[in-house]
Amino acid sequence: MTEQKRVILVTGANKGIGFEVVKKLLQQSSSKATDIILLGSRDIKRGQDAIQQLGSPTNVHLLQLDTSSKENILINNAAIAPRENTIEATRTAFATNYYGIKMLNEYLIPLLRENGRIANVASGVGPMVSYLFSKELQQKYTSPTLTTQELDNIVEDFLSAFESHNLERIGYSSEIPFPAYTISKAALIALTRIQAREYCNNKNISIYAVCPGFCATDLNNHAAGSRSAAIGADSILYVIDTPANELENGAFYQDGKKLPEICDDEAKVKAFVEHSKTLLKPKQ
Ligand SMILES: NC(=O)c1ccc[n+]([C@@H]2O[C@H](COP(=O)([O-])OP(=O)(O)OC[C@H]3O[C@@H](n4cnc5c(N)ncnc54)[C@H](OP(=O)(O)O)[C@@H]3O)[C@@H](O)[C@H]2O)c1
Known part of the structure; x- marks a missing residue:
């Protein structure tokens, strides 16, 4: 090792x-x-x-690094989207896409200056798979009083149910594509809202979740129909460059627009589920 x-x-x-x-x-x-x-x-x-x-x-x-600079910004961009649907790959995805960001923020927030900002790069797949959750599960993820500990418990319940093939029993539809990635992003969006609430009074720090849109990168094997990574970067930079009083702390953005945490467009979700079947397959 x-x-x-x-x-x-x-x-x-x-x-x-x-x-x-x-x-x-x-x-x-x-x-x-x-x-x-x-x-x-x-x-x-x-x-x-x-x-x-x-x-x-x-x-x-x-x-x-100039330690006297007025504003410090952290962009949590790293993530993985495993091709394999195994518990090992799923745990690694959560270690990177959820726990890694949670811990990095916890370590670094005390070091951020007044008015510091964090962008957690999430994905629009989070709200789309949340549409496929049971109502009870949707309420758990979006509860305005949800704590980090409770969210960790939801994540651990997901991982246990994934391992024992009991996801449907706890409210995750079997239709959910690539759960390791998509659920980790749903959890990250919930985490962003919680951390924004927990840290907003601490030096006026704001935290946003943001989606770059569907971009041609290694993550999706440069899938057909995707936009350039440069356009995706603009979407991320919107929550960094826009004055904080024009944004909602803890909210989820894409292309300069606030998006709901649960997608409200059934047709869009269905199209996503269909499209996902063609994605993340190893390149021929
Ligand atoms: N592409 C899309 O369509 C899309 C859509 C929505 C959201 N996103 C999000 O956008 C972000 C960037 O994705 P991308 O498309 O640019 O993916 P990418 O091309 O696969 O790049 C991912 C980056 O994350 C790094 N990384 C992965 N695991 C890491 C770890 N444990 N520690 C440090 N770095 C790590 C990778 O480094 P290595 O080279 O060392 O692996 C790589 O630099 C991700 O959060 C992704 O979920 C992407």
Whole structure:
């Protein structure tokens, strides 16, 4: 089994003590192969020079970071959409698409400055599969008083039911395509609403869920009929660049529009279910 990597960010690390800290970390035999070191420097050139002085180790990466900047923004974009419908793949999808984002936000929110912003990159598939939930399950996901612990319980119940092939018994329709991915995104949209509520009074931080739209990327094997990733990026940047007073904290957006957490268009959901059957198949 490979050793768990530590990710270490050292700010102001292009010279002085910060630089020495990075140097020592590299000299520690335990850290050489396993740590990922982010060398923080507010000036790119000075950061590049520092990395060069260290011998350009492959595990040291430059992060341009001015710690006095007024607003900090986190865009949680990473996600996976496993092709396999196994419990292992499903747990890995949730570790990345739900728990990974939840934990990263919990760690980083205390470090964000006043008026900081977070975009959780979710997907329009979340509201569409939520349409296929039982009414009781829909109410659980969208309850305005839902807590993170309760949402974790919903997620764990989903994973257990997936493993024991009992999803329908707890309200997940058998029609739901690619549940590992789609349910993780429904959970992320619910998590965004909860975290926005929990953290809004803390330094005026706002958190949005956002969908880039259906984009041609590796995630969907560059599926026919999809838009460019650049257009998808615009959709994400809308919730970063728009003044916070024009957005609803905790809400879900795509292409500059707020979307419901449960899709209200049956025809659209049906078309999505049909279309999904052609997606995420390995390339021929
Ligand atoms: N494409 C679409 O149609 C579409 C639609 C709706 C929402 N989205 C969302 O948009 C976001 C970007 O997707 P994409 O289409 O650009 O997918 P992509 O081309 O597959 O890129 C995914 C990125 O996430 C990274 N990643 C995956 N697991 C990670 C992990 N555990 N830690 C760190 N990085 C990890 C990947 O890195 P590696 O290269 O190392 O794997 C890659 O850089 C995702 O949140 C996705 O769910 C996409």
